[in-house]
Amino acid sequence: MKPAYEFRSDNCGRAAPELIEALAAANTGTDLGYGGDALTASLQVRLAEVFETPVRVFPVPTGTAANALALAASATPFGAVYCAPEAHINTSEGNATGFFGSGTKLVTLAGTHGKVGPGGLEGAIAAAGVGLAHRSQPAAVNLVQATDLGAVYSIDEIAALGDVAHAHGLKVHMDGARFANALVRLGCTPAQGSWRAGVDVLSLGVTKNGGLLADAIVVFAPETASSIGFHLRRAGTVWSKMRFASAQILAYVKDDLWLRLARQANDAAARLAEQIRPLAGVTLIAPVEANELFVDMPPAMIAALQSEGFLFQRRGPRLARFVCRWDTSDDEIAALSGCMGRLAAKEAA
């Protein structure tokens, strides 16, 4: 009875069976709670290999918890966090950053395709009134990778931001809700796409890319790691049966599963983009570099797609978002692009 054509969000979809199998396999014997277990210890080792550097990994229930607590551990209560206006922390998390940061202020910097630019960041810090108690003090910058408009920061773009941030003592937080999608796009290693380019702390997205109930914070900067455990515990985000979360994340990175899943989603989005880009009256408002498409089209066309049973987010009178999942089928893509083609032809007629 579920609708056949699902493009609302990557969190509307299924989990990869491998994660559920791993979770089920973890259900044996007994072990210490709150992350004192063997699987969580393995996870530290495993992600240190994946990222080619010592890391601290903290599985958390949601991306919002990951973002807000990574930032709380990176900023003072009177700090400012810079982000794009479109950033998830600014639009969709009920100001969790301000809450967990006990008054941390979000400052938005307009950029291109949901990105923060190094010039904008430099200018904002220069105008921020560093040292002036009247002003929220520059503390961190938040990059969403892939961005909330479906684009992907290049490694150079990340590094340029990192340079500006670090020159002024700011931490670099990457909201990697779609980090794997970005890695696949960039064709780079996890290390290249994160700490080597200047990222201090990463929200490692799992849920949207075949996960179910766990994401993770990956801390590269040791000084951040020293307090984040306290923040997490009192935030109620530390499961007592942590091993069931760690098992999922171990499975997620095993044999590059995460990259395979992300590639499938990206490829689906690329195919869809290719098919609808030529249509009259249809404009992709940002490059399709991960698994999301933001499409401008006539309002009547959006309404017609909705009444045909296609599920997607309407973001404005003329703006629709379509998201591909790791298991988005060729049929779904064909159905959507076919219908859009017919509607575009009718509009043009």
Added chain:
Amino acid sequence: MKPAYEFRSDNCGRAAPELIEALAAANTGTDLGYGGDALTASLQVRLAEVFETPVRVFPVPTGTAANALALAASATPFGAVYCAPEAHINTSEGNATGFFGSGTKLVTLAGTHGKVGPGGLEGAIAAAGVGLAHRSQPAAVNLVQATDLGAVYSIDEIAALGDVAHAHGLKVHMDGARFANALVRLGCTPAQGSWRAGVDVLSLGVTKNGGLLADAIVVFAPETASSIGFHLRRAGTVWSKMRFASAQILAYVKDDLWLRLARQANDAAARLAEQIRPLAGVTLIAPVEANELFVDMPPAMIAALQSEGFLFQRRGPRLARFVCRWDTSDDEIAALSGCMGRLAAKEAA
């Protein structure tokens, strides 16, 4: 390689297979995120049946999140929450209540076996300075059921506290981390053990009783329900793939599974208590009414048990806590009571 004799905590154990099966079975098709799915809708209906009244159910990752956010939605920022000194919110949650409540104050009231008593509560409210801005204002009372010393509030005890609380405009929050264990002990219905006795909002424990990654808040008082969703969202506790959490809780209450699991744990604890109670030098410091035993014994005996490989919590020089799980085996109990018997005899000799 895991130790055979595990009494550290009920969160060191396995999940009930039924919950994992339900979670796996939920991995089909697509559905709306953030609790807009069909399983979460079913959960509302199902728990309304279980509790024989309309309820709002919010699956959350941990008991700490359940407690702190239930209290945040029940208290003002300048409120006081009364609890026993032994209460989990006071001893073990990093003051999450104060944090989520933006300065809510915990006020401890000494009682018997981890309980808050109605006289103590009445006296505290009388002395609180109601209306006086210098003082944190009485806002809620927290009952842990079963208590943090393993005892169980009778229905009359809950009702007496509820009467005092409601007479003064306080909310009644039950930390039901071991709610099922208490129900089994009391032989009462979920309704009798909660809202009919005056509970306004319940932290429904799942994890310790065969769950894995989800607990729940059950709201009986509609005015509390109106804001708690906002609190939860910005706390990062609302999973986007909520259906995998709701599926677990549906399985948890299906065919009275939760009560069966709790009965097994309680019975194991009762058998263990029966076997060690007669031992010389061994004293149970609180009635064993759920699945925990708090045992006073000579320090040497505690040390000997540890070196024999028994796993449990040492709470003080002479105080040990032993927790039974739904799957604690007869062998484990026999081994522990046998060893304690031998050690007690040696001490007495």
Added chain:
Amino acid sequence: MKPAYEFRSDNCGRAAPELIEALAAANTGTDLGYGGDALTASLQVRLAEVFETPVRVFPVPTGTAANALALAASATPFGAVYCAPEAHINTSEGNATGFFGSGTKLVTLAGTHGKVGPGGLEGAIAAAGVGLAHRSQPAAVNLVQATDLGAVYSIDEIAALGDVAHAHGLKVHMDGARFANALVRLGCTPAQGSWRAGVDVLSLGVTKNGGLLADAIVVFAPETASSIGFHLRRAGTVWSKMRFASAQILAYVKDDLWLRLARQANDAAARLAEQIRPLAGVTLIAPVEANELFVDMPPAMIAALQSEGFLFQRRGPRLARFVCRWDTSDDEIAALSGCMGRLAAKEAA
């Protein structure tokens, strides 16, 4: 030894002697602390007469305390407060609003001359996602009167904002740091300029207009008044010897002193504006309707003024702010306009 030409801020100046005399006169006998005294009681009565309606008045040490606590009592922790980008709460209070509101989010709405417009507010509320837990919920709108660019909202402009706000359940907060200056400009009564136009809670500025150590919150909406006392007490803003603060505010409004002082400052600013408006290369970027001038001029001219010993704020390479006080002298104005005239002539040459 103090500089002769002071235009930095109205808070760099003297207090009106009447306030200091009143404070000194209050130093007699004994009385209850924390606002339980006779002078604070008189203040309630007196301001109810001034505003022609029952009010609750809370003297506070600073405008920041007034603003942040008025908003904290008007918004939920997951609320959004709308304001102009130039608003003092957004630029100059270290995000006190976010802090006291425990995560309240500031959302800026661009307008004209530092004003929020009703259309902008209506649009922002429409796009806010009311009821959606992902989004900070519209809670209040903040108007700065006079604005942070020296303009004054007309009564109709306030009323239009009030209508939009109230239609959607938002509170209207007026940051009246220069409320008296605005009243004088508008030629209206305090009631007309506040609650009759829809203001629910007013930060009544005293300090900038001849005060010294006290401002006040004036609450018109009774439901806000019920909690604000608790917010204020735990914020450490309730003096135990409150009578010395109340005495100042009583003197401030006695025999229309506040209006006389504001008129002097406004008149000084108007004279200055008149004299510099014709100068070549000099542009007033906003109407001079209170006691502040925001002046665009060549960078060299700004530097020359500084080296001539004129004290003012440089807000940008070409932007300077000049503020007139209640006791700004004709000499100061003549000196500044004379020097600017000479510099402008030189630039033009």
Added chain:
Amino acid sequence: MKPAYEFRSDNCGRAAPELIEALAAANTGTDLGYGGDALTASLQVRLAEVFETPVRVFPVPTGTAANALALAASATPFGAVYCAPEAHINTSEGNATGFFGSGTKLVTLAGTHGKVGPGGLEGAIAAAGVGLAHRSQPAAVNLVQATDLGAVYSIDEIAALGDVAHAHGLKVHMDGARFANALVRLGCTPAQGSWRAGVDVLSLGVTKNGGLLADAIVVFAPETASSIGFHLRRAGTVWSKMRFASAQILAYVKDDLWLRLARQANDAAARLAEQIRPLAGVTLIAPVEANELFVDMPPAMIAALQSEGFLFQRRGPRLARFVCRWDTSDDEIAALSGCMGRLAAKEAA
């Protein structure tokens, strides 16, 4: 019309005329706001002399602001602050410490006469679970000098607490609401009574000892000073016309005025104690070492004193508090002790 016999609180009384004269004298010329003025600069120098060490001084409106912000700058959000159960921060500040600390937890340690003892502190830290994320982490200890029962810590007592605190990395905060009264009692220098004995940050009380609208934070530990300015600004406690506050505090310490005022209050209390100590049925429950008396007596006697027009605080059925001010007159003392003598004789009859 004011009552003749005032023993309610030292904040019910007058300010020392010297402070008001200094405030009035400051009303000349113009100067920078927010503490950038010459008087505030002088205050830094002057208090460095008074305390014989470099200090940072921050005038604040109230003792609550001083305490809560000193502690916020000394503790992490997940910190615990130890204090006596009777401590002002625990009983009378609406949990400002928890609020400004964003969830900092107050942990009370019972002691003698309102003091924290080094043994109690040592034990509490040992049991606190240092490093354990479940537990609020020991961050600071709060000493009230004189205590909330009118006793005075000896220098050795302070030093012993300081040693324990510093051995475990805790900050030592002294709530010196009656610091001058304690200095007079101890006959020691300000340095001996504070940083030399281990105090890191001091709330310097002015209001209760002849002040009116300002107290101060004196910071000895430089690392605390680096952030407290930001905390204070966003708390709305930084006056823009700071010079009027600094002027008061300069007058307060000039020519040892503060010590003279405190001596007068202490002497009055000592005389009163001497006169009532012998009375039958009357017991001083704590040593009278500053300016407060806590007196146990028959309920009927308390009621009779109240109906005779004596003003004081009733703290319980048999407990009354009497506070002497710098200007408590011999007549007031004679009237009170005389009346108590008559009532005691009647009771005994």
